[in-house]
Structure formats: C-alpha cells, structure tokens
Amino acid sequence: MPWIKGQLLQGGKYVIEDVLGQGGFGITYKALHVDLNQTVVIKTPNEYLSHDPDYDKYIERFIQEGQILARLSQDPHPHIVRVIDLFKEGAIHCLVMDFVPGEDLFKLVRRRGALPEAEIVPCIRQIGEALAVVHQAKLVHRDAHPGNIVLRNNGKAVLIDFGIAKELVPKTLSSTGNAGNQGFAPYEQMTRGSREPMVDVYCLAATLYYAITGERPTTSLARKLDNTYLTPPKQINPRMSDRLNQAILKGMALEAKDRPQSMQQLLELLEAPAVVSPPSVEPDYRKTVMAPPSVDPVYRKEVFRSKAKPESVGIPDKPPTTSPRTIPWGWLAALFLIYLLASYFLAAHKAPYMAWAVTGAGVVTAAVIRAWVVAVDGAWFWAGVGAMAVAIAVAVAVIRAWAVAVDGAVAVDGAVAVDGAVAVDGAWAVAAAVAWAWAGAWDELQLEFSKVHTFLILASTSSLGLGLGWLGYRIFNPGS
Template structure:
C-alpha cells in the first residue's frame, strides 16, 4: 500500500509527495523534523506481491550498499536505512531539479558542448562504479538528474546494478530499457563488462543530441540499421558522431573496453581515479529486527588498501562512528550457512573518524591497490598498476606484471599486455598457475577455455585453439563463442550457426541470433521470431 501525504515513516520523515514508481522501487519526497528535504525509497506494491519478495528486499538493501561503495559528486548519495513495518527503506539526497529526458522534452535537444559536459560527469562517476566491480545496467536520460540552476548531472537508480567479473559469462536478471540496453542485456547468460554501460551512455548522448531514442539492440540484431546521429542533427561534429557509433557497436568486443577509452574518443580529458578511494561493504540480513540501521559516514570513508577476509557464519560485522575503540551502533549477523567460508577481497579503512572493523577475520592484510575474487585457488591482485596472482595465504604466486588478468578456467588464466599504437590495444594469451606462458600473447581478443577449446580473434576473424595453443578450428568466423554441450555458436555473414569441436558445421548459419545450448536446447531467432532448436530441428 502506497504511503499517503502527511504520513510519518521512520519516526523522522514526513511524506510530501510521490516522486516516481518504477519497476521495483517507489520514491517519495519527504521532509525531516528540521525541515530538510530528502528522498525515501522503498519497494513498490507490485514487488511486495511477488513470491520472491524476500529476495528482492535483499537486493534492495544491497543497492544501498552498492551506492555507499561509490562516493562521487555525480552519484546520488545514500543516507540511513530504516525499516517501516515489513519494508526496508533507504534515505537519499534530494536533487532539486528534473532529469535529462525532461530537459530535452521541455527545451529541445542539447547543444553538443552542454551534452558532453553531462556525459563527462556521468562517465567519471561510472569509472568509480566500474572500479568497484559494479555495473549500473540502466543508464538513460531518465536516470540522470540535473541540479536546479546548475549544470551538474547526478546518476540515480542503482536498483538493477550488479557485480561483474570482466569477460566471464555470468547470469544476470533481464531488466533493461529498449534503445539504451546493449544486446548482451537481452540474454540472461552472457558476458558483461564496462562496455555494457558504455553502450547505454553512448545511447544517452545519441538521444540528447538528436531527441530520438535509438533503435533497440534487439531490432538492430535483426537487421534494422542504427541511424547515424549526424544525419538526424547535422550540427553534431564528425568526432562525436563516430564516438557515439563506436560506443554503440552491436558486438561488445567492438566497443571501447573502458569508460576512459570511450571518453578519450569524445575528446574529453579524463582524470584518473585512485582505486584506493574505496568503501567497505557490509552484508545485510533481511532477518534484522525493525530497528534503524545507519550507514554512518560510509560515503566519507577512504580505504587505504585491499585486503582479504574469510567470514565464517555467526560472525558479526561492526560499523562504528567512534574515533577510538569501536562501539557498535549496529551489528549485522549474516545468515547461517553450512557452506565453507570463502576468502573474499574487501576494501579496508583505518580512518580515525569512521573506522570499519572486521574482528578476527583478516587473513591477508591490506596491501593491494585492487583485488578480485578467488578462482581455482588463486586471486588476481593489482600493485602499482600491474596485475599478478596470490594464493589464499597471501603468497605471491605470479608477480604483478600484466596489464589485465581474468579468472581461471580449466587451469588456464587469460592475461593481457597493452601496446600503445595510437589507441591502446591489447594482446591476449594464456598462462598456467605457475605463471608459465603456455600460449603466447598473440591474439587481438580471446575467451576463456570451455570444454577444452577457446575462441580467439586475429585480424577480425575467429577460430578455436586447444590448451597447447594449436589452432584446431581455423580463423574463419565473424564471431565465435564458447562451447557448451559439444557445440559452439558462430557467425558468418551476419547469420549464426553451430560447429562441433572438429569445426564441422552441424547447424548451418541461418539464424539472426542464437544462444548457446543448455540442456539440449538453444534459443534462436529468425526474422524477429524467437524459438528453440534441438539438434537440426527448428521449433518456432
């Protein structure tokens, strides 16, 4: 049931009016007892009726924690979290202004310089988001607010933001906005990365400069062309026109792979954001008592390094605002689990004003500029701009030397070394757990091994290698994906088909799009119609 005007929630916030009701959350403008206006967000009536409501409550709480991890002047600040009845609620800054979509409707398309100013601000904010291993996944003009009387943009609505591991296939919920979502968001299981948000931000710039929502990625995949923005607005410069098209490349590997790279294409000078500007995260259990819990000053924490902890069940994580010995204001106890406790990377702060203590859990002291999750017993860590690998004791297994490392797959890890040649380009190869380069860094791009083979790209053609680096299936495809259940989807002349591990074309290229096989079936689409295939039989 929606709250009514004048209702007091959280013993502090009086409802003034409803601001918006989205797919998950509903937001209200409220004023505190001291007269300050703030936004209160909670889950809407529709979500409350869903059978997975408890899970969505957890996601909602995680949104608050994700926001707390990303302190930036162009990201909406999160305040306290409290419980009203059975609903968890989040307090956020009130941004007294409209969104960019309203700005275009009311005053027409933006001048190029003004649009680029907002894109630069949001791009800088997303750089922080991506450094935290997060994706926003719903960037669009409606989610970018403008402060009243100022040319300052603020990114809002992290409701579907998710963690990601670069270049690993992961399962994500399929919530998206047509026109702004890239093709990988239309499929539940697909690779995602910074390039996912780059597509959406490029599409946002497209809309700001033309007043037109771009054709959806799904329609583009089916053959509908994307109109060049310069044709809709001849005042757009050639450089910006090309940068938008590059950022909106249909295939992820054809887009810039980092926000910084794309902003440089726009001619925007970027400022490096230190990976040490990080915020500790705290897991929240939905079983907490209905007492207010505050993220005290988390937006102000400056982490001094990355450490690793192991969190066994029934261990409380304490957040304190005391400058000396921590006194717990709130204790959050994770749900008990019989699963062996993982070792996870955490940002760590020793700030005297806002210390975060994780008692008796630190197994690898703070020392890294950045760190990723453990895969097959090893984790990637970053020191002085280079990546290496450590084991679960913190011992350096492979000294930092690579510009990028990725998760292990079938005993091999993909690594990259940058070579500057105009734009930054990366050469990819594979090493084993001892750091031996088993497959030289020679590929323009490649994927992880799956079922003994990995797809690799050289000069815009894809093929497959085995674990020795031998080319098993020659370079011949326009695109090639991982093997699942003995078959891999490949693209030739904008049509998808399937090959086996010998390279034999089992299902000829005929589909506008196709997904990998799972449990004997694969989703495909022909002329806009979706269906599934089983061996050579097409079911539409």
C-alpha cells in the same frame, strides 16, 4: 499499496510528501527528513514482488548494494547522488538519498530539442566519470538513461536512481521495465540481465545519442532480432563533429565485445582533441632613425629581439598607416579655367590649326621638360615655356581674326601693323595667368605625387580645358 502524503516513517523521522515515480520494480517517494528539515528521496521495492520465490535473494542484493553506495557517499562524488540512510519500515526495505533539484535530460530535450555539442558533451563526461567510480566499487548502474541524469541550475550533471532496485524483478525485465527506456539498454541486459560495465557504456552512449539528436535511438532488440538499421547521429544532426559521431556509434555497438571495454575508454573517445598552441614569438621592437635634413630623409629599420624580459613593455606601435593625399583642387581649377577660356577665345576667333597645334604642344612641352630636365630648375621657368606657347597661339588667333575682318591685302597688313601690338599684349596677359597657375599647381602636386603623376595630372587638366572650351563654343554657337 503506495504510501500516501503525510505518512510518517521511522517514528516520524521521515514524512512522505509525494510519489515521484512508480514502476514494475519499485516506487520512488519524495519525503522530508524532519530533524534536518531536508528534502530526500526514498526508494522501495513493490510489495507484490514479495511473492517471488527469489525475493530474499533480491532483498539481500538490495541491501548489499545500498551499503556499498552509502560507503561511497562517505567521500561524496559531485556527480553521484548521495545515499544517506538504509532502513526497514515494517516488511519494506527503504533506501534514502538526497533530493537533487533540477531538470532531467528527458525533460530538457523535450523542451529545447537537440542540445549543442559543446553543452552536452561535458555533462555526459561528468556522468561517465561518476560511472567509472561506480565500476571501481564493483557496481553497475544499469539505468543511465536521460531520466536518471539531472542537470542542476549550475550546469553540473548528477547521476540518480541507481538500478539496484531492478534486481528485485526477473532479469528479463530488469533495466528497462519501462518500455520508454528500452532504446537506451543493450540487448544482453534485456535478455540475460547482464551486469558488465559495457552495459553502462551502451546506456551512456545511447543517452548522448538522444541528447545530441533530440530523437530516441533504435532499440538494441530491434537491431538484433529484426536487423533494423541504427541511423548515425550525424545524419540527424549534421552540425555535430565526426569525432563525436564515431564515439557514439562505437559506444552503441550491438555486441559488447565491439564496444569500449571500460568507461574510461569511452571517456577517451569523448575527450576533445588537444588544441596545439602556435610557438611563442618574442616581441619585435622597431626603431626609426632619420638622417640629417641636408639630404633626402632616409629611414632605417632595425629589429631587436629581446633575450630577456624587459622591465617595462608598452603597447606595441600600430603599423604605419598612409594618410590620404592632398590634391590642390584650387590650382587645378584655375589652370583648367584659364585653358578653357583660351580655347573658347581661339575658337571664337577661328584660330588656324597652327594656333591649336602650338597651344597643345606648349602644354605637353612644358610638362615634359619640367618632369625630366633637371639642368634648369624652378616651376616658374618651365611654366613660362608652356605659357609662351599659349601666348603665341592666342596672339596668332587674334591677329588672324582682325585681319580677316579688314578687306584686302593692304588692309590685312594695316590690321597687323595697327592691332598686332594690342593682340600681343593681351596674349601675354593670358600667358602670365597660365604661368602662375602651372607653377602653383606643379609645386603643390610635387608634395604628394611623383613627377610622372604630376605630369599626367597637369597635362590632362590643360588638355581637358582646351577641349571643353572648343566644345562649349560650338554648342553655344552652332551656326558659326
């Protein structure tokens, strides 16, 4: 019967604390190494196996493999549990190993579900490297399922519970006496007790299948005897890479000859593809030189490629950014209002079509001449051209209105003679305002815009003012 809590072994050297696991082939205990005050694990075969006719052969194998593992532990591998003692308590042989705190893969996947590829593949590679060392020592673990892979708190994986105790039962029951672990063993191990490295290749690939999908793989016996289909892991977890999907399927090939023939070959399949870095480019240094201010500024860009490492390299200049353009809204608003009032005035005095035409032509003429004629420069000069046109139109409209107000041809002539000068004076006042607004707006716009854009902005603003002035008069005076 199993040892109970508090039972002393080896004259009090070890104290049993708990039973960690029990199967058809052996029992695993948690115990305390009293002298070292260290928690350990003790593995023993089941007592009922002593009635097996081949029991002595199994025990001989158990001791032999325990001694080999103890020698491996003299140069500890970071991912293999360390064997620290081998003794006999009465008629029972015992193997003592380090207790590895952490969570095994079975519990981790049950708690979290399928694990990310970037997290689980490095852990599986660590176990693969450990198994490669075991194979070099002419041993086969034969039980690398998720329950025997413990993840420490630091994320490192450790291979525990070597399958040497499984030699103590008939080979047909070895490796997977626990039915829950049968999905991780190849059929040749379950039927013939194979001890070839390809057994561990299959077990580790099946363990990775479980970790990356969260589901147990179809058992190898069902695939062999019933021709059951093994669902590719990528169909369960589409997020995994095609490369990993193919590596798992290759490692879980039904026939041993179709699998990687060594653990190293499986590790190569699990190796991440090398990242090709782009060729290094030497830094460019840009220098800007401004020509003398007597001519338009010229910016020359010269690129120097450094052949030797400079003594001091500062932070590269940021690429030039375009500052937002400044629009002279005040000048444009003044110009708009002047044309708005002039248009309203023309409409109020029922200006003839000739006055409207002169005004519109003056707007376009001034803008065109200012933009493309360079024989005579100065914004005030060309603004005067447009202003003169507006003045003529306003004068015509006023004189026309006053003329209509007086009855008869003589009266008309008299109105023109008497009030014409007043109309002209008022028109020239409007013209001065137009010239002032045009000149100011033109100079400001030229600082930020091309001649074409300046022309379009001024012509549009003036035309908009004329149109809205006429429309405003018609809206507020519908019966006129």
